[in-house]
Amino acid sequence: MLYLVPSPIGNLQDITLRALEVLGTVDLILAEDTRNSARLLTHYNIQKPLSPYHQHNEHKVLQHLVEQLVGGKKMAVLTDAGTPGISDPAFLLVRECIRHDIRVECLPGATAFVPALVNSGLPINRFCFEGFLPPKKGRQTMLKRLALEERTMVFYESPMRLVKTLEELALYFGGERQCCVSRELTKMFEENKRGTLLEVAGYFSGKTVKGEIVLVVAGVNS
Template sequence: MLYIVATPIGNLEDITLRAIRILKEADYIFAEDTRVTKKLLNHLEISNTLYRYDEHTKQHQVENIINLLKEGKNVALVTDAGTPCISDPGYEVVDKALEEGLKVTPIPGVSAMTAAASVAGVSMRRFIFEGFLPKKKGRQTLLKSLSEEKRTIMFFESPHRVIKTLKDIKEYIGNKEVVLVREITKIYEEIIRGTTEELIESLKDKTLKGEFVIIVRGNEQEPKKEKINKYANMKEEGEY
C-alpha cells in the first residue's frame, strides 16, 4: 500500500492518530526533505527507514517506490508540511501506482490551504487554487486571466516575494479585498486583511518571515443581508 500522509504545518500536535500509526508501521517513508521529516519522526519516537523524494530525486525514486510496492511493502509518502501532492512533488508516483493497479490511500490531515480558508472570513463555497505563481514566464498571462474571476482565488507565496505578488495582483486583477495568512499554527500566526493597496503599504517596511497563503475575494456578489436576516427571523419563530 502507498500511503499519502498529511503531516503538521507547524504545530507538531496537529497530526492524527492514524497518521502516527501508519508512519510507525510503514516499511519505508519517503520525504521531500529528510532533515525536516526526521525532526517530526524523532518527536514521535519513530525510527523507520527514511528516503528523500523531491524534484531532484523523483525520476528514479518513482521506480524504486513502485518496485517496493510490488514486493508487498508499505510505503508512506510525506511532504515537509501539510498534505502531499498539492504544491510539491508526489502526484507522479501516485499516477504511476494507480496505472500499475497498486493500492493508494490518503491519510488526511492538516493543509495550509484549508486552514487558511477556514479563518479568512471570505466565502469559500466556490474557489480556485493556483498554488505558487510562476516567477516569470506565464505570470502576467495567468493573473490577467483571473481579472474577471467570480470565485475566491487562493495562492501560496514565499515571504520574499509576497509584496511583489500583491503589486502584481493590484495591477492585473485590481485593488481587491485580500486576506494574508502566515505562519499558520505557529507562534507568530497572523491574519491580515485589507485591499491590495493597504497591504502593500502596511508590509513594505516589515521583515517578513514564514510562508503566506493569499486569498483574493472574487467578483461573485454575496447574498443580500436582508435575505439572510429574513431567514434568521423565520428560524427564531420556528418557521424555517
C-alpha cells in the same frame, strides 16, 4: 501499499493518531526533507527508514519505488508540511501506482490553504486553489485570466515575493480587491492580515516578512 500522510504545518500536535499509526507500521518513509521528517518522527518516537523524495529526484527514483511497492513494500510519503501533492511531490508516484494497481490511501489532515481560506472572511462556498504563480513565463497571462475569476482564489507565496505579488495583483485585479494574507499558521506568531490588495501590500512593504504564506483573494464582483 502507498500512504500519503499529511504532516503538521507548524504545530507538531496537529497530526492525527492514524497518521502516527501508519508512519509506525510502514517499511519506508519517503521524505521531502529527511532532516525535517526526522525531527517529527523523533518527537513521536517513531523509528523507520527515511529516503529522500522531492521535486529534484522524483523522476529518477520513480520506477525503483514502484518496483518495491509491487514487491509488497508499504511506503508513506511525508512532505515538510501539509498534505503530499498539494504544491509538493506525490502526483507522479500516485499516478504510477494507479497504473500498476497498487493501492493508494490519502489520510486526512493538515493543509495550509484550508484554515487560511476559512478565516479570511471571504466567500468560501466556491473557491479555486492556484498554488504558486509562475515566477516568469506565463505569469502575466495567468494574472489576466484570474482577474476575471468569480470564485475566491487561494495562492501560496514565498516571503521574498509577497509584496511584489500583492502589487501585481492590485495592478491586474484593481487595488480595492479584498484579500487576506495568512502567515505562520498554527505557530506562536500566526498572523492574518485582511484588507484591500493595496492596503495589505503597504502593510508588508515596511516589514521583514518571514514564514510560510497563504494569500486569499476575493473573486471579481465578490
